[in-house]
Amino acid sequence: MSDDLNHSEPHMAQKGPYELEVQEGRPYLWCACGHAETQPFCNGTHRATSFLPLVHHAEKTETVYFCGCKRTKTPPFCDGTHNSL
Ligand code: FES
Numbered sequence: 001m002s003d004d005l006n007h008s009e010p011h012m013a014q015k016g017p018y019e020l021e022v023q024e025g026r027p028y029l030w031c032a033c034g035h036a037e038t039q040p041f042c043n044g045t046h047r048a049t050s051f052l053p054l055v056h057h058a059e060k061t062e063t064v065y066f067c068g069c070k071r072t073k074t075p076p077f078c079d080g081t082h083n084s085l
Helices: none
Strands: 018-022 027-030 054-057 062-066
Touching: none
Parallel strands: none
Antiparallel strands: 018 062, 027 054
């Protein structure tokens, strides 16, 4: 495990949300560790960390804002916490 992955805090992928349209009925695996190169989605990099991804099942087709700072209190969505970082 590299030192960069060995932290109790998630990595900040970006200081702001990812605006994306999700499709009704589809699952989305949100990256919680912040290290995935496929932001805001998981690519398995968390296996070297203590974090686990979170599944969001879209109930309707709509635009959502996935948290990029990985410090939201309402994962997987942005709650504005990034504004105080
Ligand atoms: S991007 Fe994380 S709270 Fe907004």
